[in-house]
Structures are given as C-alpha cells and as structure tokens.
Amino acid sequence: MEDAKLILVVDDESRMRRFIRMNLDLEGYRVIEAGTGLEAVNRVRDDLPDLVLLDVMMPELDGFEALGLIRETSSVPIIMLTVKGEEDDRVKGLELGADDYVTKPFSPRELSSRIKAVLRRAEMPTPAGQSIIKVDDRLEIDFNRRQVIVEGEEVKLRPTEYRLLYHLVNNSGWTLPHETLLAKVWGHEYRDETHYLRLYITYLRQKLEEDPAHPKYILTERGIGYRFVDYKRHSPSGE
Secondary structure: OOOOOEEEEEOOOHHHHHHHHHHHHHHOOEEEEEOOHHHHHHHHHHHOOOEEEEEOOOOOOOHHHHHHHHHOOOOOOEEEEEEOOOHHHHHHHHHHOOOEEEEEOOOHHHHHHHHHHHHHHHOOOOOOOOOEEEOOOOEEEEOOOOEEEEOOEEEOOOHHHHHHHHHHHOOOOOEEEHHHHHHHHOOHHHOOOHHHHHHHHHHHHHHHOOOOOOOOOEEEEOOOEEEEOOHHHHOHHHO
C-alpha cells in the first residue's frame, strides 16, 4: 500500500525489531529497520520515513546521539523506546527533540496508540479565519504557510510546537486549561502528562519571546493553564 505510513524501527536487538515489525504489519504500516544509530541516521535521510521508533540503549551511537543527528536535518516524528523507570532518559529525549516515548516492556496496543497519536499531531490543523496574524511589530504568524516571523526572520517550529501555538493563538485572550491543551495537541490519552506541556511552552517561549523569563505572548495562569496575549484588542484596528 503506497499510501500506508512508513515507520523506521531502530533497535540493536533483532528480536525486538521483529516483534515490533510483526505488530506494525498487522496495523497496516510499511516498516523498515535499522540496527544501529548511524544506520538510523542514514535511513532517515535516504528513505524519508513518516515516523521513527528509536531505542535509547544501543552500542557506539546511542539513541540520544542518533536523535541529535537526525534533528539537525529532519523534523520527522520520533518516539523514543526507553527502559521502564528511567525518568531522566524520558526527559532528556523530549528536550533533545523527541515527540514521545514508550517504556519497555510495552504492549502492542500501547505502542499502536502512541504511534497514532504522534502521527495525528504531525498533521497541522486547518487554519481558520485570517491567513496572516500580525501580533505586533515583532511577531507575525502565517499558519497557511506554516511560517512564524520574529523580528523579520523566519523561526522554525517542530510540528507539535506549531500545533500548540495554533490552539493558543486561535483562542487568544482566553485561558486554556492544561487538560484542554494536552487533549487538543497530544490527544485525550495525554491529559495527565503536564510535563509535555511545560516543556513545549518553554520551547515556544525560547523561540518567540524577547525575554523568555518574562514572557509577553504566552502567559501562565498559575494552576490553571496558559493564555496567548489578546493581540486583537491591542491591534491598530482595535485602538
């Protein structure tokens, strides 16, 4: 099936690759494999997969190092496979640009659910209303072209960052609760995963704000959620 999503499975254990491939085949995905981090980097470049399942514990080039190299040239969605209980590994993976993680051992159902959620997030929602949003003289957003312009320069956002920004901007002036943002951006199964939201809010602030420590665009409503500044109220036409 040419339209089936292509998934790259990266693990140094052939038995684990076979287990994952068998279950992904049953789900209707096309699957390719890599047994090392370096091979994974090359396959991402040559085969352009729709998603990568990347094991952390590999000899020579580990999953984190491979992730860093992949992120230099590609924004392909990546799910890290981590050992159960290694909280530091999960946080490190997300900070380096992974989209999600699954802890070993995992069930085929859990893996399938995570893959579907990450692929869903990678699809940008259809923009509503005006195409170009001029927040102020410093920040401009064009969701139709997936462009964010800060001080005249285009800033690259990852798919999940775009999706989060989209929901914040399209509800500007309103506080969106943590659970609402998690459900809209990551999926209903992530409603309690507040660390994802905190991390990606930090990413957006670092890329958009003049002073991320004192944000003026993405505001925190402590204990409730986040609010994008009501730019419409402060626009020239609204003065």
